[in-house]
Amino acid sequence: MGKSKSWHFAKRILLLGLVLVAILACAACASGNSNSPYVPPTGYTPVPGEPPIDKTWISPGKVEVGNFYSGAEAEYPLTVHNGNDSQTTFAVTYRIPDHVASGYSYPPEEAQTWVIIADSTPVIAPYGTVDIAITLQMPKGTDAPDEWEFWVSVMDESQTGMVHTEICSRWLIDMR
Numbered sequence: 088m089g090k091s092k093s094w095h096f097a098k099r100i101l102l103l104g105l106v107l108v109a110i111l112a113c114a115a116c117a118s119g120n121s122n123s124p125y126v127p128p129t130g131y132t133p134v135p136g137e138p139p140i141d142k143t144w145i146s147p148g149k150v151e152v153g154n155f156y157s158g159a160e161a162e163y164p165l166t167v168h169n170g171n172d173s174q175t176t177f178a179v180t181y182r183i184p185d186h187v188a189s190g191y192s193y194p195p196e197e198a199q200t201w202v203i204i205a206d207s208t209p210v211i212a213p214y215g216t217v218d219i220a221i222t223l224q225m226p227k228g229t230d231a232p233d234e235w236e237f238w239v240s241v242m243d244e245s246q247t248g249m250v251h252t253e254i255c256s257r258w259l260i261d262m263r
Contacts, residue, residue, distance in 0.1 A: 140214050150221075165221050168214075174212055179209065
């Protein structure tokens with residue numbers, strides 16, 4: 088009988104050991120310690136700061152023109168990206184701001200004639216990107232506030248419904 092008790096004790100120890108090994112093996116699997124490669128989630132952007140391909144965007148969001156004066160000209164390209172999966176026409180226009188940055192004034196009324204948009208209705212391929220030259224030409228002898236602002240508006244013309252999204256680039260002008 089003494090031998091039977093020790094045999095049952097040994098079986099229990101062996102069974103407990105096997106259960107412990109199984110628990111440790113499961114814990115190792117659950118902790119993610121595997122040699123499989125990392126698969127990023129859908130929509131992952133591999134380069135930090137790189138804009139998404141499936142969203143419409145513009146760049147830059149703000150242009151600062153310093154030391155500007157009557158008779159001067161400033162030019163900057165506006166990058167427009169079509170996030171649609173079809174060719175799309177965009178409207179690029181001068182716009183009076185809804186609000187201006189702190190310390191800035193609204194543009195003079197004639198400023199709309201000073202802004203030249205190289206292509207005001209670009210047709211952009213699916214997921215395509217184009218640069219459009221925006222030029223500010225202030226005629227000699229005209230006046231403007233010391234610091235003023237205008238916007239360049241970009242709208243996807245294929246939008247339907249009552250609500251349309253508009254993206255604007257702010258131009259902050261500091262006169263000398």
